[in-house]
Amino acid sequence: MAKETDLRWSDLEPEEETLLKELGVPIGGRPVCPPLDLLQAFHSGALSGALRRHIGGHVEHCRVCQILSRDFAAMDVPLTKEEDARIRARVFKAHSGRQQLRRWQFLWLLIPAVAAAVLAVIAIWMHVGRQNHARQLASSAPPPQSLAAGSPVFTLEKPPVALSVPLLMRGRQAYAAALSSALEPYEAGDYSSAVKRLDPLARKYPQRAEALFYLGVSEIFEANYGAAAESLKRASAVARGSLASECRWYLALAELHAGQPANAAATLEILCEAAGVYQKRACAGLKELSSKNKASFSR
Amino acid sequence: MWDFDNIYRAHVDSVFRYALSLVGSRSLAEDLTSEAFLALLRHRDKIDEARLPAWLFTVVKNRVVDHHRRRTTEQQYADRSKSDQDKPAFPAFDAGLLEHKSLKPVHRVCLTLRYVHGMTRLEIAETTGLSETQVKGHLQYALEILRKVLVKDSSG
Structure with missing residues (x-):
C-alpha cells in the first residue's frame, strides 16, 4: 500500500513540485481527507456505523471535502461513448444470453408435452388393438x-x-x-x-x-x-x-x-x-x- | 410492449449520473448502471414502465448501500489509514485558494484530487470522465492561478 501511495506522486512535474513546496505540502505524504468514493457514499447516506461517524466528523470541519463534493456534482461530465459501449455490451450480452436460455427452457418444457403425446398415442394404439382383437x-x-x-x-x-x-x-x-x-x-x-x-x-x-x-x-x-x-x-x-x-x-x-x-x-x-x-x-x-x-x- | 433498447437509451445517462453521484467513481458507476439494467431485464414482467427511472435509481442506491455495508469497505479504509500512518499527513489545501473566483468546479476538482488526494493525472481522468490531456490542461491553468495568488500574497 505504501509503495502504491508513493507511485501516486511519480508523475509530478517540476513546476508542480515547486508549487507544492511553496504550499508546504510534503511530497509522498498521506492524505488527511477521505477518498472521493467514501465522501460521496457518506453524502448519499450509504455508509453506516463507525465509518459513517468517522467520515462525517471529518467532513463537518473540512471545507476542502465540502467543496470537492459540491464541485464533483457540478462537473456533470456525461456518460462517454466508451462507457456507454461497455455498459451496453454487458447488459445486452447478458440479455441475449438469457433469451437463448429461454429458448432452451422452452425446449425443456416441450419434453413433458412430447412424453404426454407419446403416452396418448400408446393408449390409443392399445385401445384400437383391443377393439381389433x-x-x-x-x-x-x-x-x-x-x-x-x-x-x-x-x-x-x-x-x-x-x-x-x-x-x-x-x-x-x-x-x-x-x-x-x-x-x-x-x-x-x-x-x-x-x-x-x-x-x-x-x-x-x-x-x-x-x-x-x-x-x-x-x-x-x-x-x-x-x-x-x-x-x-x-x-x-x-x-x-x-x-x-x-x-x-x-x-x-x-x-x-x-x-x-x-x-x-x-x-x-x-x-x-x-x-x-x-x-x-x-x-x-x-x-x-x-x-x-x-x-x-x-x- | 417493452422496447428495452429504447428504455436503455432513455435512462442510461441519468442512471449513470446518479450512480456516479453516489460513489464518486466512474468505473463503479459503470458497474452499478449495468447491474441496474440487468435487474430491470430480470424483473421486466413485474415493472411498470411508468416507474422508470425511479426504480433503476432505487436499485443503484440499494447496491451502493450493500457495497458499503460489507465490512470490507470499513476494513480497507482502516488498513489504508494504518499503513499511511508513518508518513506525514499533508495539510489540506487552503480552502480560500480553492475558492478563488477564477477557478471553476472542474479546476478545483482536479486540484483537490491531484494535490489533496495525491492522484495521478490518469486516475483523475478515470474518476472525472475527462481525458488525461484535459486534466493536464485544467491543472496547468489552476496552477497558474494559484501561483499568481501566492506571488500576490507574498508581495502584498
Whole structure:
C-alpha cells in the first residue's frame, strides 16, 4: 500500500513540485481527507456505523471535502461513448444470453408435452388393438363359456385390455410398459403364457390391481379357479373405481367355478348394492343363485 | 410492449449520473448502471414502465448501500489509514485558494484530487470522465492561478 501511495506522486512535474513546496505540502505524504468514493457514499447516506461517524466528523470541519463534493456534482461530465459501449455490451450480452436460455427452457418444457403425446398415442394404439382383437375373438374364438346351462347371467366374457391414460402418466411408466408386454399373450388368447408373464409382475407390483386382475382372469380361462379367486381377491382389495367392480365380478365367477357359491354370493351382494356397470348383472346373479341348487355351479 | 433498447437509451445517462453521484467513481458507476439494467431485464414482467427511472435509481442506491455495508469497505479504509500512518499527513489545501473566483468546479476538482488526494493525472481522468490531456490542461491553468495568488500574497 505504501509503495502504491508513493507511485501516486511519480508523475509530478517540476513546476508542480515547486508549487507544492511553496504550499508546504510534503511530497509522498498521506492524505488527511477521505477518498472521493467514501465522501460521496457518506453524502448519499450509504455508509453506516463507525465509518459513517468517522467520515462525517471529518467532513463537518473540512471545507476542502465540502467543496470537492459540491464541485464533483457540478462537473456533470456525461456518460462517454466508451462507457456507454461497455455498459451496453454487458447488459445486452447478458440479455441475449438469457433469451437463448429461454429458448432452451422452452425446449425443456416441450419434453413433458412430447412424453404426454407419446403416452396418448400408446393408449390409443392399445385401445384400437383391443377393439381389433375383440373383433378377432368374436369371429374365431369358441363361444363364451357358460357356468350354468341356460344361465346367460354368468357367461364368462373375456375382459378386453384397457389401461387408463392416468395409469400411464402417473410416473408408473415402467409398470405400464411391463404390463403391456405381459398382456400380449393374454390378448392373443394364450392364457397359459399370460399367467407365466403376469404372475411375476403381480408379485413385483402387489399394489397394482391391473396385473392381478388379468392374472386372475387368465387363471379362470386356464381353469385354475382357486388361484384365480385368490388373485382376484387381491386385485379387488387394491383396485379403484370401475376396475374394482370388474375385479369383484370376475372374482364371483371364479368363486362359482371353484365351488364356493357362498363366497360368490357375498361378492355379488357387494356388487349388487353398489352402483356400477355390474350392479344389474350381480343382482340378477344373486337371484339365480338363490333359485338354483348351489351345487350345480360347481364343476 | 417493452422496447428495452429504447428504455436503455432513455435512462442510461441519468442512471449513470446518479450512480456516479453516489460513489464518486466512474468505473463503479459503470458497474452499478449495468447491474441496474440487468435487474430491470430480470424483473421486466413485474415493472411498470411508468416507474422508470425511479426504480433503476432505487436499485443503484440499494447496491451502493450493500457495497458499503460489507465490512470490507470499513476494513480497507482502516488498513489504508494504518499503513499511511508513518508518513506525514499533508495539510489540506487552503480552502480560500480553492475558492478563488477564477477557478471553476472542474479546476478545483482536479486540484483537490491531484494535490489533496495525491492522484495521478490518469486516475483523475478515470474518476472525472475527462481525458488525461484535459486534466493536464485544467491543472496547468489552476496552477497558474494559484501561483499568481501566492506571488500576490507574498508581495502584498
